Amino acid sequence: MAGLTSSTIGRKYAMALSAMFLLIFLVMHLSVNLLSVFGESAYNNASQFMGYNPLIQFVMQPVLMFAVIFHFVMGFVLEIKNKSARPIGYDMNKGSANSTWMSRNMLISGAVILAFLFLHMYDFWFHEMNYKYINGLPIEETRFWGDLHNKFNDIWRVALYVVSFVLLGLHLGHGFQSSFQSVGARHPKYTPVIKAFGNWYSILIPAGFIFIAVYHFITQ
Numbered sequence: 001m002a003g004l005t006s007s008t009i010g011r012k013y014a015m016a017l018s019a020m021f022l023l024i025f026l027v028m029h030l031s032v033n034l035l036s037v038f039g040e041s042a043y044n045n046a047s048q049f050m051g052y053n054p055l056i057q058f059v060m061q062p063v064l065m066f067a068v069i070f071h072f073v074m075g076f077v078l079e080i081k082n083k084s085a086r087p088i089g090y091d092m093n094k095g096s097a098n099s100t101w102m103s104r105n106m107l108i109s110g111a112v113i114l115a116f117l118f119l120h121m122y123d124f125w126f127h128e129m130n131y132k133y134i135n136g137l138p139i140e141e142t143r144f145w146g147d148l149h150n151k152f153n154d155i156w157r158v159a160l161y162v163v164s165f166v167l168l169g170l171h172l173g174h175g176f177q178s179s180f181q182s183v184g185a186r187h188p189k190y191t192p193v194i195k196a197f198g199n200w201y202s203i204l205i206p207a208g209f210i211f212i213a214v215y216h217f218i219t220q
């Protein structure tokens with residue numbers, strides 16, 4: 001790990017691997033939360049399983065936390081190193097002439113997503129940890145759907161979530177294909193396919209999250 005993060009190429013590689021892990025997490029997270037739209041018991045059962053399975057709780061969850069923190073810290077480190085390596089900027093880098101606004105401002109969208117995650121952890125995760133591990137309350141299979149549904153009764157929370165998901169989409173729009181490039185996956189035939197898939201991914205995943213938040217708001 002130290003070897004991987006001691007050079008710029010290694011850091012970009014490690015950053016891309018953490019991004020790919022998070023891309024997979026988002027698909028799983030969306031799938032579980034979409035169940036809340038299709039039925040209370042389906043969502044309660046899935047949450048009960050995920051929330052009390054030792055492999056998920058004590059292996060997958062710490063790995064996920066590490067990946068999230070690593071991705072954000074490494075994003076800042078890469079940005080600072082890039083800036084200090086070329087304080088005046090490349091002559092070639094003429095803004096929108098050869099790069100998109102989002103590719104030049106991944107740190108801004110990343111910071112908004114980080115702010116969203118603080119709110120999100122406060123909304124759901126801390127509550128869960130408190131319930132199970134601090135207060136040691138008994139298993140209650142039917143609480144999950146109601147907890148989630150009630151969170152979205154506040155229009156400001158829904159609005160903050162929706163704005164964050166739009167920025168998540170923009171972040172993913174560049175990040176998806178960039179992570180493949182960083183691990184050296186470049187091929188005249190497959191790169192356009194990866195880009196097209198990335199574009200669909202970065203629209204459909206945030207749209208799915210927006211749908212969940214809005215659905216629970218309008219069905220209060």
Ligand code: HEM
Nearest residue numbers: 029033051061064068113120124125128148209210212213
């Ligand atoms: C409407 C959209 C979303 C809903 C309803 C939702 C719901 C939840 C719930 C209920 C939990 C607690 C799980 C538990 O520990 O039992 C959770 C945790 C978490 N969420 Fe979300 N989430 C949404 C969107 C997102 C997005 C877009 C991200 C990432 C950018 C995200 C990242 C996380 C992370 C990192 C955790 C903590 C790890 C975990 O326990 O799974 N969530 N979310």
